[in-house]
Amino acid sequence: MLELISLSKTYRTGDAALSDVSLQVPKGQIVGLIGPSGAGKSTLIRCINRLVEPSTGKIELGGVDLVTLGRRDLRKQRRRIGMIFQEYALVERLTVMENVLSGRLGYVPFWRSYLRRFDASDIQRAYQLLDRVGLLDHADKRADALSGGQRQRVGIARALAQDPDLLLVDEPTASLDPKTSRQIMRLLTEICTERDLPAIVNIHDVPLARQFMQRIVGLRAGQIVFDDAPTALTEDALTRIYGAEDWDAMRKGDIDQAEAENDAIRQLAEVGA
Amino acid sequence: MTDTASLPADWSYRSRATRLAIWTGWLALVALFVWCWQVMTETTIWAFVGDAPRQAADIGGRMVPPEWGYLPELMLPLWDTLNIATLGTLGGVVMAVPVALLAARNTTPSVTILRPIALFIIVASRSINSLIWALLLVTIIGPGLLAGIIAIALRSIGFIGKLFYEAIEETDPKQIEAIQATGAGPAEVLTYGVVPQVMPALWGISVFRWDINIRESTILGLVGAGGIGLKLNASMAVLAWDQVTVILLLILGTVIVSEWISALIRRAII
Amino acid sequence: MSGTYPATWRRPPQIITDRRLRIGLQIGVLVYLVLAVGSLEVNWQRVSEGLERGQRFIMGFLQPDFTSRWRDISQGLVESLTMTLTSTVVGVLISVPIGIGAARNLVPRPVYLVCRSIVAVSRSLQEVIVAIFLVAMFGFGPFAGFLTLTFATIGFIAKLLADDIEEIDEAQAEAIRSTGATWLQLLNYAIQPQVMPRLIGLSLYRLDINFRESAVIGIVGAGGIGATLNTSIDRYEYDSAGAILLIIIAIVMVAEYGSSYLRKFLQ
Structure with missing residues (x-):
């Protein structure tokens, strides 16, 4: 379970991106995070794996406070948190397989990763994940040779290769066309259900959020202004958020x-x- | 339409003050030029200058016909020259990569201490021509190929280091962030996030520098650092201008071929 | 379930996919390196003797001696700086017409070919070699250096200027041409505004290069700080040599920062 306790983030410029955000995400729940641009959605997600350092507050994942961790321990905890990015953020010049295997980097020693000598079990799992996202035949292609939807599926496989306890998903469909967006969202929700994996999904597309999310959190100016089931997302609620x-x-x-x-x-x- | 008589009759792109400033700027440049010219030519012996056309004709006359029989003797020095350039470039790359990693803002471990040191190494290496490095090294470790190779390597650090650290700074931060998010350590972020992005740039820069180094290594022999320049120096010392012609043509040919190879490799990479 | 998937994976080769060619190339590179290193013939005894001198040079660099040869150094500096400025000014003045002549979109074909060959000759001859010849013709001293640098500047500026003119926005030139402007008016209204900032930038850049080169051509007798440096190294006066090198580095740094500042100011 993930728990945020009065999390705040103020950037060095003085902009308060998050103020006093508290949130609980139980196992297996998929939470959609909606809100206008600049509401702090991206900051919230990045605070959880500390790509952005939170200013105050607590983040507990399975009983461990992530905010106070030192570098080494932080890396250990980051392995438990899979992240999926808006523009895929694959390493373009590496092969699909290397991108998936890079999800194991936190587990293998440097020299093994440098020589691309991963454990047999890691490689089998990577193949299995590629099969799950439907890209088994593309393992040896370079990431920049794939289409947008395919790249995002590699991104999902990379995050799953970490064997995570939590998925952070940042605008997974922002660079995709509507049909591919739906396919990606369906894949994500299926995978989360299969593995009983909690996920926080930043999403700007309200209809898509309504269709796929189990719970929706509305963020406005760094504060939670809505937290309920998708069916409760009325026009009034939307007005409150947007x-x-x-x-x-x-x-x-x-x-x-x-x-x-x-x-x-x-x-x-x-x-x- | 407004009556034209009521509109101003002159028009000027710049205001009076800027025009004045620009003219003063130009005037200052001219004055500076004249003064520099006078200082520079103080010691010039104009008789020699007047004599130059005759000298040119004399040398030109002796340069043709080229002494082609000299060509086979030049092959070994040419091989040496190629080695100076290639091994020197290799050495330069090996030293430039860590310097560039220290100099790039996104990979340097310390912005306040190591980065300025790395930048100074780059500037120092760039400011001093390989011929000067060679001059120094010949007096230190003695004449020969080694001095030439080290000279080329030392000069290459700055060139490769500067272009490479700029390439590192231009990497896509998202790809690096994604690798960090998997829990990878700094060394792994470097090999998985940064290296794949900058490898083509490193190849391109190295080949580019190799091409320049071929050019520069042809003259290192003038100060005793080996290669075809030694032959050039020897031939000029005995005023064998017909041999000089052969050497210069050989240098020109080598430079053209190396430029062609370098362009070919760079196209293959991109 | 995972037993059905392969347990090994090797990164497929990216650039050269043909196995034989790749192995051939690797062997070729190895053989070359062995041969090249083999033909080095290093006199290690001489090198180890040199280490002590190397140490003295590094000491000289760390504790440079500006004073005892200051007269020579300052004279060399003055020669280098004056030679740099005059050769850049004259070089730029000559390279503007040649650069215009070497732009395919502005001049008839014969003019283009003549100007391009001037550029090619100037670029393919190395400064040091040009300097040797000019010293032989005009005698030792900064005047030969001035001529060398002017010659090199022409190739550099004219080529880049010509390439720049060839890449201008044709639509602007077209618009001016359609007003019935003459060739000179076309230059003034359509070409000049587009390439002027770049010309100024290139000239400043060349000023910087010319200073660096002026330190080199002195070694073959063309005056300037290079001649002073040559003398001090020949006399094993590493502390003076270190001082000269530091001055060169400092001036190059100042020139680099100064020219980037000036370029920003002028634009």
Whole structure:
């Protein structure tokens, strides 16, 4: 179980990215983190594995406080936390297999990783994971030879290779088209259910969050303003998270736009005829 | 439309003050140039300068026809020259890589102490031409190929180090962050996150420098550091200008070939 | 379940995929290295004797002696600096017309070929070799150095300027041409604004290179700080040599920072 206790982060510029955030994520739960850009979603996720150092507060993962750890212990704990990135963040010039195996770096001594001599069990697991994400045939390809959706699946395999107790997922679909986005989200949720793995997913796409998340946390200006099941995410709640946007006007705008386009097409057709 | 008479009749791109400043700048440059010229030519003996065309014609006349029979004797020195350039580049790369890692902001272990030292090594190596390094080394360890190789290596540190540390600083931080997030240690972050990203740059820079080093190693012999320059020096000492022509043409050919090879390899890498 | 997957994996070769070619290349490189190192013929006794002198040089570098040869050093510096400035100015002045002439999009083909060959000759001849010839023709001293550096500057600036002009935005030139402008007006309105900042940047960069080169060509008699350095090394005066080298490094550093500052200021 992951527990955040009054976590705050103030950047050196004085911007308070997170203020007094408390959150509990039980085993096997997939939490969607939504909110406008700049609300602190990315900071929150990065504080958990301390790619960003939190200012105050506690982060407990299975009873260990991550905030106070020294470098060596932090690396040990990072192995338990798999992270999946927005733009895949694969090492582009390495092969797919090396990218997946890099999930084992925290477990193997330097010289073995340097010579690419991983344990047989690591290699079998890597193949198994590649098979799970449907990329078994691509193991020897270079990561930059893959499509966006394929790269993100390698990213998932890399995170799982760590054998994590928690998944942090930062905007997994931001660089993908709608269809691939759904495939990736489905894969993620399936894997989390299979392994009873908790996950925190930053996601800017509200419909996608509604469809795939078990619980949604809304962040605004570094504070939690919503925490409930996806069904409770009403327009009121959305207004609380995203501000007083006139949702009806926006929808109306969309209709206007569509009508204008239809009109233009009709006129063109008439000219052609 | 507005009546043209009511609009200003002159137009100038710059304001009066900037124009004045620009003119003063140019004037200062001209004055500086004239003064420098006078200081520089104080000791010039103009009789020699006037005599130059005759000298040029004289030397030119003696340079042709080239003494082609001298060519076979040049092959061993040419081999030495290639070795100076290649081994020197290798040595330069081996020394430049750690310096670059210390100099790059994202890999240096200490920004306040080690980075300035690394940057100073780079500047010092870059400021001093390989011929000067060779001059020094010949007096220290004696004439020969070794002095040439070390001279080339020392000069290459700065060049390779500078370009390589810039390449390291331009790596994609996301890929490095992702490796850090797996719990990898610093050495592993380096080999998995940084090295794959900068390897092509290192190859490109090294081959580029090798090409320049071929050029530079041809003249190191002038100060006794081995290679074809020794022959050049010897031929000029006895005023055998027809041999000099052969040597210069050979150098030119070598430089062109090495430039071609280097371009070929760099294209293959990218 | 995991038993069905392979237990070993080797990184596939990335650049040269043909196995025989790869092994051949590796053997070739090894053979070359053995041969090259074998032909070194190092006199280790001489080298070990030199270590003591090397130590003295390093000491000289750490405790440089600026004073005892100051007259020679300052004269060499003055020669180097004046030679650097005059050769850069004259070199840039000459290379502007040649650079324009070497731009394919501005001039007729014969002019282009002539200018490009001037550039090629200047670039393929090394400064030191040019200096040797010019010293033989014009006598020892900074005047030969000035000519050498001017010659080298022409190849450098003219080539980069020409490449720059060839890469300008054609649309701007097209727009000016369509107003009925003459060739000179075209240069002034379409080309000059686009390449001027870069020309200034290149000139400052060349100033820096010329200073560094001025320290080298002195070794073959073309005056400047190089001649002073040569003398002090010949006399084994490593403390003076260290002082000269430190001065060169300092001036190069100042020039580098100064020119990057000046470039920012001018843009």
